[in-house]
Every structure is written in C-alpha cells, then in structure tokens.
Amino acid sequence: MDGKLKTGTTTVGITCKEGVVMGTEHRATMGNFIAHKTTQKLYKIDENLALAVAGLVGDAQTLQRYLVAEVELYKLKQDLPMSVRAASTLMANILSGHRYYPYWVQLLIGGVDNTGNYVYSLDAAGGVIPDKYVSAGSGSVFVYGVLEDYYKDNVSLTDATDICIRGITAAMKRDSASGDGIEICQITKKGYKEIPEVEIKKRQKKLDIE
DSSP: OGGGOEEOOOEEEEEOSSEEEEEEEOOEEETTEEEESSOOOEEEEETTEEEEEEEEHHHHHHHHHHHHHHHHHHHHHHSSOOOHHHHHHHHHHHHHHTTTSOOOEEEEEEEEETTEEEEEEEOTTOOEEEESEEEESTTHHHHHHHHHHHOOTTOOHHHHHHHHHHHHHHHHHHOTTSOSOEEEEEEETTEEEEEOHHHHHHHHHHHTOO
C-alpha cells in the first residue's frame, strides 16, 4: 500500500548566505484519507546534499536509494563529494530515462559545494531548474506567498530557517494534504544538520505563527 500513497506535500528549499535550508511536513494522503502522519519526505544524501520529495512514497524512496548509492560510488571513485549540480543532473537523467513509465514525483535537491549554495527543482520528466528558492507539492502555492514576501538576497541562515518554518506552517493551515509536523535541515560547509522538533516549535512561538 505504501508504494501507492500520494503525498500531497509541502517541500521547500532556500539558499542563504551560509548555505541551504530545506524543509517538509509529515502527512501522507490517499485521496481525502490521511494515511500516515510520520512520513519521511526529507532525506540526507550526504553531508553536503539533501533531497525533499513530493509524490508517490514508493517512487520517492526508490529514487532516494538510487541517489545515495550513486553519490557514495562517486566519492569512492573521485575521492571528493558530488557537487549539487552533478547530483541534480544525475537525478534528472534517471527521471528522463523513465519518462514513458515515469516516477510520480517532484523533487528538490539542495546543498553546498566548493562553487556555492544551490537548490534545484526537478519534475517527473527530468526537467531541472535552479533557483534561489523553490517549493513543490500541493502546499507550494501558500509557501510561495511567504517566500516572495520575506526572502531577500544573502539572507542569513537563521532568517532562512524562519522563512522555511513560516512557509510550511502557512501551507499546513490551508492545505489539507500537508500537516502533522515540520522537518527541517540546514546544510553549510560544516555539514548537514537536522533542526530538532522542539527548536522548530520554539521558533514558531517566537514568530507568533503556531
């Protein structure tokens, strides 16, 4: 059954001065039925890379395993981490190669490498688009309203994290397919860091958006 679950989903990726912030919520739905409340949609790919997924759970999990394996093989062969652009191109090629039997997903890949901080949006046909900030899933329309209002060039890591929390919180209030908690990571040159749930709730309270 899990492979058929559709995650209506809200995913966010934001570039900032120190790195990248990515976030999702936890709800998985089957039509109007809330099937799971603890679905993982944000994955650590490497210390410098993260993947956020919207779409069928089974397809998303398969693609996450592919990407982790390819990144590890690349590191063994090249003795250096894969760049964000290379990881996005690799995933785009996988998606494009299955365009006639597509993976029903929309992906965000974000991370940090020696050329900068990046987020990419990928569609099921293999289209890949970089941007300063991106959102995908059924709640993305609400997130973009927040992003357009609050995002500024060279925003700090702390402010980008707050913007991500604002956006996902707004989506969960209006999109029935998004909900049941927020998961956020920060990626900097120091590596991958998950933000504890208790800290996210403290930030929501401080921002007065509970």
